[in-house]
Amino acid sequence: MDGCNENVIEFMTNGTRATLSFSQGRYKSAIRKLAEKHPEDCRIIADxxxxxxxxxxxxxxxxxxxxxxxxxxxxxxxxERLKQNRSENTATQG
Incomplete structure (x- = not known):
């Protein structure tokens, strides 16, 4: 990446479709997963x-x-719940 760090969401009032542009990795990953799972609703326009x-x-x-x-x-x-879950998961894995 050439220093691009812009994330944009744009849509028109009363519109049904939003255009998203993300350079941040976690959002790009989320969009790719959504496009795989919901190809009729989430379309990747450009990489x-x-x-x-x-x-x-x-x-x-x-x-x-x-x-x-x-x-x-x-x-x-x-x-406390997190510690308990981690100890239970460790016990079942080992």
């Missing part, structure tokens, strides 16, 4: 020379959601 990807998706797929806010107690409970 650009700068490494970015351009695709069309339904506007209904777009969401803006802030990260969840957890209390300290909830964080501790999640940490």
């Amino acid at each position: 650009n020379e700068d490494g970015s990807i351009c695709a069309h998706v339904p506007v209904s797929w777009l969401r803006i959601s802030p990260p969840r806010q957890y209390t300290e107690d909830q964080r501790q409970q999640m940490g």
